Amino acid sequence: MINSSTISRDMEVLLVEDNLGDVELTKLALEESQLSINLSVVGDGAAAMDFLHHQKNKYANALYPDLILLDLNLPKKSGHEVLAAIKTDEFLRRIPVIILTTSQAEEDILKAYNLYASGYISKPAGFDQFVKVVQSIEDFWFTTVKLPPV
Amino acid sequence: MLFMNQPIDRLSLEQVIDRTPLTIKPDATALSAITFMYQPNSSHDVPTVIESPAISEQLSRNSYSYILVLEKSKPIGILTEHDVVRLTISGINLADVNISEVMIQPIITLSQTNDQGALTALSLLRQHHIGHLPIVDEQGLLLGMVTERDLLQLFDPLLATISSQSAEQQITAIDHQQHELLRQSQQDLTDFVENAIIGLHWVAADGTIIWANQAELDLLGYTREEYIGHSITEFHADQDTITDILQRLLSGQVVQNYEADLRCKDGSIRRVLIDSNSSWRDGEFVRTRCFTRDITDQKRAEEDLERFNQALSHAMEGIALLDQQGKYVQINHAYANIVGYTTESMEGMDWQLTVHPEDLPQVQLAYEHMLEHGKVEVSARGLRRDGSIFYKQLVMVTAYDNKQQSIGHYCFMKDITDHKQVEIQLRQQEEFLKSIYDGTEQAIFVVDVNPDKELRYASFNPASEKYAGVTNAQIQGKTPEEAFGEVFGFTLRQNYERSLQASTSITYEEQLDFSTHIIWTLTTLVPLRNEQNQIYRIIGTATDITDRKQAELELQSQKQDLARSNAELQQFAYVASHDLQEPLRMITSYLELLERRYKGQLDERADKFIAYAVDGATRMQTLINDLLSYSRVGTSTQDWKSVDCEKIVQNVLINLHLSIVQSHAVITYDALPKVNADPSQLTQLFQNLISNAIKFRREKAAPQIHIGVEGTDGHWLFSVQDNGIGMEVQYLERIFIIFQRLHSKIEYPGTGIGLAVCKKIVERHGGDLRVESQPDHGSTFYFTMPQTTGNL
Numbered sequence: 001m002i003n004s005s006t007i008s009r010d011m012e013v014l015l016v017e018d019n020l021g022d023v024e025l026t027k028l029a030l031e032e033s034q035l036s037i038n039l040s041v042v043g044d045g046a047a048a049m050d051f052l053h054h055q056k057n058k059y060a061n062a063l064y065p066d067l068i069l070l071d072l073n074l075p076k077k078s079g080h081e082v083l084a085a086i087k088t089d090e091f092l093r094r095i096p097v098i099i100l101t102t103s104q105a106e107e108d109i110l111k112a113y114n115l116y117a118s119g120y121i122s123k124p125a126g127f128d129q130f131v132k133v134v135q136s137i138e139d140f141w142f143t144t145v146k147l148p149p150v
Numbered sequence: 151m152l153f154m155n156q157p158i159d160r161l162s163l164e165q166v167i168d169r170t171p172l173t174i175k176p177d178a179t180a181l182s183a184i185t186f187m188y189q190p191n192s193s194h195d196v197p198t199v200i201e202s203p204a205i206s207e208q209l210s211r212n213s214y215s216y217i218l219v220l221e222k223s224k225p226i227g228i229l230t231e232h233d234v235v236r237l238t239i240s241g242i243n244l245a246d247v248n249i250s251e252v253m254i255q256p257i258i259t260l261s262q263t264n265d266q267g268a269l270t271a272l273s274l275l276r277q278h279h280i281g282h283l284p285i286v287d288e289q290g291l292l293l294g295m296v297t298e299r300d301l302l303q304l305f306d307p308l309l310a311t312i313s314s315q316s317a318e319q320q321i322t323a324i325d326h327q328q329h330e331l332l333r334q335s336q337q338d339l340t341d342f343v344e345n346a347i348i349g350l351h352w353v354a355a356d357g358t359i360i361w362a363n364q365a366e367l368d369l370l371g372y373t374r375e376e377y378i379g380h381s382i383t384e385f386h387a388d389q390d391t392i393t394d395i396l397q398r399l400l401s402g403q404v405v406q407n408y409e410a411d412l413r414c415k416d417g418s419i420r421r422v423l424i425d426s427n428s429s430w431r432d433g434e435f436v437r438t439r440c441f442t443r444d445i446t447d448q449k450r451a452e453e454d455l456e457r458f459n460q461a462l463s464h465a466m467e468g469i470a471l472l473d474q475q476g477k478y479v480q481i482n483h484a485y486a487n488i489v490g491y492t493t494e495s496m497e498g499m500d501w502q503l504t505v506h507p508e509d510l511p512q513v514q515l516a517y518e519h520m521l522e523h524g525k526v527e528v529s530a531r532g533l534r535r536d537g538s539i540f541y542k543q544l545v546m547v548t549a550y551d552n553k554q555q556s557i558g559h560y561c562f563m564k565d566i567t568d569h570k571q572v573e574i575q576l577r578q579q580e581e582f583l584k585s586i587y588d589g590t591e592q593a594i595f596v597v598d599v600n601p602d603k604e605l606r607y608a609s610f611n612p613a614s615e616k617y618a619g620v621t622n623a624q625i626q627g628k629t630p631e632e633a634f635g636e637v638f639g640f641t642l643r644q645n646y647e648r649s650l651q652a653s654t655s656i657t658y659e660e661q662l663d664f665s666t667h668i669i670w671t672l673t674t675l676v677p678l679r680n681e682q683n684q685i686y687r688i689i690g691t692a693t694d695i696t697d698r699k700q701a702e703l704e705l706q707s708q709k710q711d712l713a714r715s716n717a718e719l720q721q722f723a724y725v726a727s728h729d730l731q732e733p734l735r736m737i738t739s740y741l742e743l744l745e746r747r748y749k750g751q752l753d754e755r756a757d758k759f760i761a762y763a764v765d766g767a768t769r770m771q772t773l774i775n776d777l778l779s780y781s782r783v784g785t786s787t788q789d790w791k792s793v794d795c796e797k798i799v800q801n802v803l804i805n806l807h808l809s810i811v812q813s814h815a816v817i818t819y820d821a822l823p824k825v826n827a828d829p830s831q832l833t834q835l836f837q838n839l840i841s842n843a844i845k846f847r848r849e850k851a852a853p854q855i856h857i858g859v860e861g862t863d864g865h866w867l868f869s870v871q872d873n874g875i876g877m878e879v880q881y882l883e884r885i886f887i888i889f890q891r892l893h894s895k896i897e898y899p900g901t902g903i904g905l906a907v908c909k910k911i912v913e914r915h916g917g918d919l920r921v922e923s924q925p926d927h928g929s930t931f932y933f934t935m936p937q938t939t940g941n942l
Contacts, residue, residue: 019732019736021736021739021740022736025739025743028743073729102729102731102732102735104775104778105723106782123732123735124735125731125734125735125738125739125767125768125771126738126739126742126764126768127738127739127740127742127743127746128742128746130739
């Protein structure tokens with residue numbers, strides 16, 4: 001189902017995740033993808049905002065992401081706070097943000113959508129399931145939908 | 151004739167002075183003073199002052215027209231007949247006032263020296279328009295009394311002499327010096343007669359008035375021309391009287407104190423006393439000489455006194471005079487009526503007969519007090535003639551004669567039986583209220599509100615004393631601050647003032663921080679109003695609610711604990727849903743990754759180990775999820791609303807469609823009601839029960855499930871009945887406990903949480919969940935839901 005003509009460049013994905021295990025799983029899952037995806041990873045909410053605002057030398061050359069995968073339970077600044085900051089920023093708010101979290105709590109789900117999350121995914125148990133989830137994200141966000149022009 | 155040769159200004163006062171004038175002490179009552187005036191000899195005789203109808207008769211002969219008030223032998227005031235009238239009309243209770251309060255003062259007196267004669271006295275009387283002149287010595291001590299009447303009687307024979315004999319005749323009879331004196335005297339006499347206070351006129355034989363003095367004209371209000379030359383009959387109101395007078399005089403009789411009515415110019419009638427005699431010369435009638443004394447005022451006074459006595463006689467108040475032996479001397483009708491005797495039958499009776507025997511000592515005591523102090527008031531039970539008892543109030547006043555000697559006492563009596571009965575009732579009511587006031591466990595306190603809004607405690611009942619840990623004596627008359635200190639007192643005051651401002655009763659709970667202890671009370675303040683509609687006191691009642699309040703506070707703290715524990719549970723749920731699952735997910739994911747990447751590179755056993763590990767981790771995750779959903783039943787944030795159970799069941803059947811089809815289950819249901827519930831939980835309830843019914847089916851029997859309902863006593867009783875495997879009685883309780891299972895996971899997979907969740911949902915909705923079952927005969931789950939709406 002991959003239509004390469006729709007892809008003219010590497011897709012930029014920002015993963016905000018503090019659990020190295022999950023970071024590794026995400027990377028492994030993306031490795032199995034046929035798309036060329038450029039994954040940037042930050043480990044906490046504050047770093048995510050620095051990345052997005054090109055703050056600090058470290059992120060001076062950070063690219064504008066096409067998609068953000070955001071964990072909720074993050075050090076320094078929670079995923080909800082990061083989401084709220086993105087959605088109230090004039091330039092950042094059009095970036096789709098997918099919540100990728102272990103939490104299945106209703107209040108977390110509700111809060112995320114109320115803050116204009118583009119999707120909420122509970123991390124599945126098991127690697128196979130995880131790969132399926134990542135693939136479905138790719139399918140939908142990188143091939144099915146039209147993303148906003150950069 | 152005695153005085154005819156005596157110079158008129160040498161007429162001595164000695165002739166008329168009364169050396170034993172009627173006197174009284176200043177502290178005697180007005181009533182006793184008046185009594186003495188009319189009963190001057192009453193010291194030993196039977197006094198008839200009060201009731202005697204003969205009083206007016208005695209007045210002119212046997213009475214005094216005055217009474218002198220004497221202090222240290224000096225006259226300090228006087229009471230005359232005129233004053234008696236004045237006092238009678240004024241309505242003063244004469245037994246209650248001292249003579250010194252109503253007497254006329256200062257008093258005009260004449261100091262007796264050698265050169266002051268009768269004329270000087272008469273002039274003084276005229277000058278001051280008075281009728282009584284006390285004579286005193288140089289120290290002002292009373293010597294005697296001269297009255298106008300006596301003076302005039304002194305002059306009368308002299309006048310007669312002068313008018314019937316010529317001056318020349320007199321001159322021949324006396325020496326020159328005497329002549330000179332006589333001339334002077336005549337001058338004085340003419341002047342005196344013309345200006346005398348008493349009316350004087352001469353009438354000719356035909357009845358024509360031939361002369362009258364100024365006093366006569368003034369009396370009747372005519373001018374000389376209107377009077378002199380007219381017939382005397384014109385001026386008499388009663389023609390029979392004047393006819394009689396004239397006839398008497400013409401027949402040579404003397405007319406004395408003849409009462410007649412004369413017509414004044416203004417039409418009024420004046421009552422006069424006429425003293426008249428005829429002047430004869432050579433056996434021939436010349437003229438009559440008439441003295442006209444106006445007694446209108448005196449007459450009026452007599453009538454007033456008569457009325458006064460009548461009033462006394464008919465007074466509502468009982469009045470009696472008793473002698474020194476305590477025997478009744480005189481009794482008015484009211485007195486006799488009260489004690490049930492006739493006035494006559496009481497005369498001479500001992501006072502003890504009219505007093506209840508038990509009260510005799512106290513009346514005796516009062517009597518002795520009166521003897522010492524002159525007056526006493528006492529209440530006692532009285533005894534009537536028929537032996538019945540009444541309540542009386544007595545005022546006893548010492549009675550004096552004109553020598554200031556006690557002659558016994560006056561007794562004024564009121565029947566206060568009615569008052570007394572009301573008093574007794576009031577006292578009983580008061581005792582009743584007091585027993586409540588003293589005995590109740592409720593604190594009752596009284597705060598007086600002064601006109602300037604100052605608040606002071608009036609009283610604390612025993613319960614209040616106990617509450618506050620003070621005695622009534624300690625707080626009485628104190629402001630709240632004085633009683634309980636500035637800070638706490640001010641708090642109390644604010645409540646009282648709130649009641650005043652609200653102007654109506656207020657009720658509130660308050661914490662009372664007495665220095666030694668703290669209590670909670672439910673307090674009500676009721677402001678009371680006086681006749682001017684002003685709040686004059688506050689009645690407070692307080693109930694000790696310390697226990698209730700403590701329970702309330704405990705409950706509140708328990709509630710807070712509960713809320714905290716709920717919050718902690720939610721926190722736990724969150725932790726369970728996120729933090730517990732994350733490591734678990736790591737385990738499963740990487741085991742799978744291991745399996746995926748290295749399958750075939752390990753041996754078969756290793757693959758099996760990995761499969762077990764994955765399975766364990768997966769089940770652990772299911773358990774966590776189940777636990778989570780169980781804990782969420784209590785913390786659901788969804789609103790309750792009216793939910794149609796039938797629609798819920800229909801939804802559940804859709805959800806369970808697959809397993810229903812697979813198991814060939816037949817599910818029926820009654821018409822189901824609407825209940826007030828959390829819809830998602832109600833869905834979960836039915837879904838768990840129905841899926842259980844399908845799950846625990848017998849091997850060879852398609853499930854038949856019926857959902858029924860009936861209304862009972864405010865509740866709906868729902869039932870979910872199946873034809874499944876059923877269970878042993880001993881497990882009926884156990885199945886509702888979380889994670890308790892009756893079957894192996896291989897036979898019937900599951901974590902054992904479904905029924906625990908159901909039970910929690912039902913209980914949260916105010917109902918009960920139970921089961922009836924027999925092995926192989928199916929199970930019926932019953933649960934109740936309240937019919938009324940309302941959120942728990």
